Amino acid sequence: MKACFIGLGYIGLPTAIIAADSGVEIVGVDVNPKVVEKVNNAELHIVEPGLDKLLKKEVGAGKLRATSTPEPANAFFVVVPTPFKGDHEPDVSYVESATRSVIPVLKEGDLFVIESTSPVGTTEAMAEIIFAERPELKGKIHIAYCPERVLPGNIIYELVHNDRVIGGLDEASTEHAKSFYGRFVKGELFATNSRTAEMCKLTENSSRDVQIAFANELSLICDKVGINVWELIKLANRHPRVNILRPGAGVGGHCIAVDPYFIVSAYPEEAKMIAQARATNNYKSEWCSEKVINAILKFELANGRKPVVALMGLAFKPDIDDLRESPAMHIAEAVAAAGTGADLRVVEPNITSHHRFELSDMNEAFDAADIVVMLTAHTPFKSLPQDVDGKTVLDFCGVFQN
Numbered sequence: 001m002k003a004c005f006i007g008l009g010y011i012g013l014p015t016a017i018i019a020a021d022s023g024v025e026i027v028g029v030d031v032n033p034k035v036v037e038k039v040n041n042a043e044l045h046i047v048e049p050g051l052d053k054l055l056k057k058e059v060g061a062g063k064l065r066a067t068s069t070p071e072p073a074n075a076f077f078v079v080v081p082t083p084f085k086g087d088h089e090p091d092v093s094y095v096e097s098a099t100r101s102v103i104p105v106l107k108e109g110d111l112f113v114i115e116s117t118s119p120v121g122t123t124e125a126m127a128e129i130i131f132a133e134r135p136e137l138k139g140k141i142h143i144a145y146c147p148e149r150v151l152p153g154n155i156i157y158e159l160v161h162n163d164r165v166i167g168g169l170d171e172a173s174t175e176h177a178k179s180f181y182g183r184f185v186k187g188e189l190f191a192t193n194s195r196t197a198e199m200c201k202l203t204e205n206s207s208r209d210v211q212i213a214f215a216n217e218l219s220l221i222c223d224k225v226g227i228n229v230w231e232l233i234k235l236a237n238r239h240p241r242v243n244i245l246r247p248g249a250g251v252g253g254h255c256i257a258v259d260p261y262f263i264v265s266a267y268p269e270e271a272k273m274i275a276q277a278r279a280t281n282n283y284k285s286e287w288c289s290e291k292v293i294n295a296i297l298k299f300e301l302a303n304g305r306k307p308v309v310a311l312m313g314l315a316f317k318p319d320i321d322d323l324r325e326s327p328a329m330h331i332a333e334a335v336a337a338a339g340t341g342a343d344l345r346v347v348e349p350n351i352t353s354h355h356r357f358e359l360s361d362m363n364e365a366f367d368a369a370d371i372v373v374m375l376t377a378h379t380p381f382k383s384l385p386q387d388v389d390g391k392t393v394l395d396f397c398g399v400f401q402n
C-alpha cells in the first residue's frame with residue numbers, strides 16, 4: 001500500500017507520519033520546497049509534541065519521504081488550506097490545484113480523499129474536474145471526503161483515537177476509505193455521503209463558535225453589570241444540564257474563525273445565528289482592544305507618564321505557536337496602531353521571533369509592566385503572581401481563574 005499526502009502542514013504531515021507508522025509507504029507532497037527539504041531531513045517545521053521523534057523514525061526507516069509533485073500511489077489525500085477570500089467566501093483554489101496535480105497519476109482502483117475543510121459539494125465538484133480530464137476513470141476510482149477534527153497539541157493521540165466521519169461519493173468509495181483509515185484509527189469510523197461529511201465538519205466548528213459567542217456575550221454583559229463572568233459561568237454550570245464554555249479575547253485559528261463563513265456565505269438567509277456568532281466573537285476582540293487603550297489613557301492621566309504594557313500571548317489559543325486569525329494578534333496590532341505612546345512589551349513563549357513585534361521575555365515584561373493584558377491562556381502565564389500592587393491586570397482569557 002502506497003499513499004500520497006498532498007499538503008504537509010499542521011494536519012497533513014502528522015497524518016502522513018501516523019499512516020507511515022501503520023505500515024503504509026508514504027510520499028508527502030508540498031508546493032513549499034522548504035517543507036519538502038525539512039521533511040526529508042527529518043526536521044519538523046510545525047510545533048507538535050512528540051511528532052519529531054515519530055518523523056525521525058519514519059523517515060529513517062524509509063517509510064516516509066517528501067517531494068514536490070505527486071507520484072503514482074494507491075491512495076491520495078488532499079490536506080491543503082481552505083482559507084476564505086473576498087467577503088468571507090471559501091477559497092477552494094488550493095483544493096482544486098491539489099486535485100489537478102494528482103489527475104495525471106491516477107489509475108483504476110485508486111482512492112482519492114479530500115480532508116481539507118470544504119464547502120458542501122466540493123467533493124462532487126473535484127470529481128467532476130477529475131472525470132472531465134480522465135473520463136475513462138469514471139466508476140473506476142473511489143472518491144470520498146473525510147474531515148479532520150484533531151486538536152493541535154494533542155494530534156498524535158487524537159489522530160488515532162478520535163471517531164471519524166467518512167463520506168464517499170458512493171458506498172464502495174466510503175468502504176474503501178474506511179478500510180484505509182481503519183489501518184491506524186482506533187476510534188469509530190462512521191459512514192455517510194460526501195455532502196453530509198462536508199457539512200458535519202462545518203457544523204462542528206459552527207457549533208463551537210456559537211457556544212463561545214454565548215460565553216463572550218455574557219462576558220460583555222457581566223463587565224457592564226460588575227459581575228465576575230468566570231464565577232457566574234462556574235455557578236451556572238453546576239446545573240446538571242448547563243455547560244457554558246469560557247469567554248476569551250475572541251475566536252481565532254484556521255478552523256472555528258473560518259469554517260462558519262462557509263455556511264454563512266452559501267446560505268445567508270438561513271444562517272442567521274451562525275453569522276451573529278461570528279460577529280459577536282469578532283466584536284469581542286474589538287472590545288478588548290478598546291479596554292486596553294482606555295486603560296493606557298487612564299494610567300497616563302493618573303500617573304503623568306506613559307505606562308509599560310505587557311501583552312501576554314499572540315497565539316490563537318493556549319500552548320501553541322499558531323497565530324492564524326488570532327484575536328490576540330489582532331488586539332496587539334490594534335493597540336500598537338492606536339499610537340498611545342505606551343511602551344508595549346509583547347510576549348509569546350511559543351515562537352522565537354515575529355516579523356511585526358519584537359518579543360520580550362515573559363518574566364521581564366511582567367515585572368516591568370504597569371498594565372498586564374492576558375490575551376492567550378498559555379500555561380507558563382499561570383505561574384505569574386496574580387495580585388501585584390500597582391499593576392492593572394486585564395485578564396481576558398481567564399489565566400488567573402480556575
Ligand SMILES: NC(=O)c1ccc[n+]([C@@H]2O[C@H](COP(=O)([O-])OP(=O)(O)OC[C@H]3O[C@@H](n4cnc5c(N)ncnc54)[C@H](O)[C@@H]3O)[C@@H](O)[C@H]2O)c1
Binds near residue numbers: 007009010031097115
Ligand atoms: N490546523 C488545524 O487544526 C485543522 C484542524 C482540522 C482541519 N483542518 C483543515 O485541514 C486543512 C489543512 O490545514 P493545515 O492547518 O494543515 O494547513 P497548513 O497551512 O498548515 O498546511 C497546508 C500545506 O499545504 C501546502 N500546499 C498548498 N497548496 C498545495 C498544493 N496545491 N499541493 C501541495 N501542497 C500544497 C502548503 O505549502 C502547506 O504546507 C485545511 O482545510 C484546514 O481547515 C485544520
